[in-house]
């Protein structure tokens with residue numbers, strides 16, 4: 001769905017200063033990845049879609065790392081929270097950067113990557129429709145452990161939010177939780193935050209404590225329940241990280257299916273968030289599309305193929321158990337089963353790469369075939385070549401890499417070693433078993449000396465006892 005939104009009176013605050021203790025990691029929590037993309041990137045992308053006046057991101061723990069990762073988008077303000085004294089304290093740090101004409105502040109956490117822009121839009125609309133001072137996004141969860149619970153009185157009116165660690169046993173049974181996402185009238189927000197204390201189980205200034213304060217001051221507090229509760233899943237530990245990844249994968253796979261991609265046994269396939277796929281492409285069971293991999297139309301992948309940062313043009317077929325990283329494949333290429341393409345492998349149109357063939361930092365020209373058991377590295381090969389089984393470019397002398405240059409229409413016999421640096425001219429033919437150390441001319445046949453073939457009469461193979 002595409003939302004053409006513009007919210008010039010809205011300030012967004014993204015909370016991302018926490019260490020994420022429960023992740024038990026050296027990396028700040030919001031940089032942990034869900035399907036190849038950092039959690040903070042999902043959240044920033046979602047809030048940018050709202051086109052707010054400005055976005056403040058609160059960082060503290062490892063803030064340099066977070067900033068280096070995000071860069072400096074035009075409408076993004078960095079806010080420092082030196083000590084992580086709680087979510088309320090984090091929001092308070094944003095007060096000075098908020099422009100004067102901002103009416104409402106939308107607060108989201110950097111650890112909820114499933115959140116959709118349409119949901120935030122619905123929250124903002126409800127907030128304005130109800131003329132509420134505070135509006136919070138809530139959801140009902142079967143397993144509410146860890147979330148702040150929504151407490152209501154006998155008449156169903158909200159009275160507050162209680163955190164897991166502060167909740168009574170009875171409150172822990174409440175399944176309605178706070179998403180940690182709030183829309184608050186700007187002036188109300190900072191007035192209330194100045195009143196929030198830290199007398200609770202964690203000794204922190206909780207943002208949710210603005211709810212009872214608002215109610216106590218006679219201000220209106222509204223809540224928007226979320227139909228798809230999976231959207232507000234927060235990631236606090238690696239169990240939740242894995243769970244969110246499963247949900248995100250289902251979402252991404254469904255999006256590609258609806259755009260015309262066939263995915264066999266989708267529960268076995270990994271398609272990272274940054275991948276692009278054309279129509280009528282088929283992804284077979286167990287395959288993984290990672291990083292910036294981009295597939296054209298009518299491509300077939302797998303089963304059990306892994307493509308990382310790889311560009312694949314239309315009508316390519318990649319067979320089972322192939323592993324490609326940083327490669328480029330032109331239209332009509334066939335590769336695998338068991339092919340390995342390493343960074344800088346550039347296959348021109350209609351190239352065939354067969355089983356147990358490794359290609360690294362090499363250009364393979366139009367229609368050339370390397371069908372069996374070969375290593376081609378640091379090579380430029382022309383078009384229409386046939387490279388026999390077991391051909392090896394000996395590109396490394398123990399210290400340096402050397403180039404092999406092969407022209408067009410070259411035929412290389414099986415089990416040939418090309419000791420680089422070496423040049424093979426167009427239309428050359430090399431006999432099987434050759435070790436090539438000097439330039440190979442065009443035309444004719446080039447052979448390196450082969451041991452004479454001898455026959456030893458009367459020689460007997462040792463026989464097994466049972467024979």
Ligand code: UD1
Nearest residue numbers: 015016017018084085086087090110147148178179180234
């Ligand atoms: C928070 C909410 C809880 C809600 C849940 C939803 C509070 C007190 N609790 O709990 O009601 O159900 O999210 O996922 O708000 N952060 C800072 N500075 C701090 C502390 C936290 O920037 O001093 C950031 C964290 O980096 C994180 C976010 O705020 O991105 C939420 O903090 P976290 O510790 O994950 O809170 P939860 O326990 O998940």
Ligand code: MG
Nearest residue numbers: 111234235236
């Ligand atoms: Mg959290």
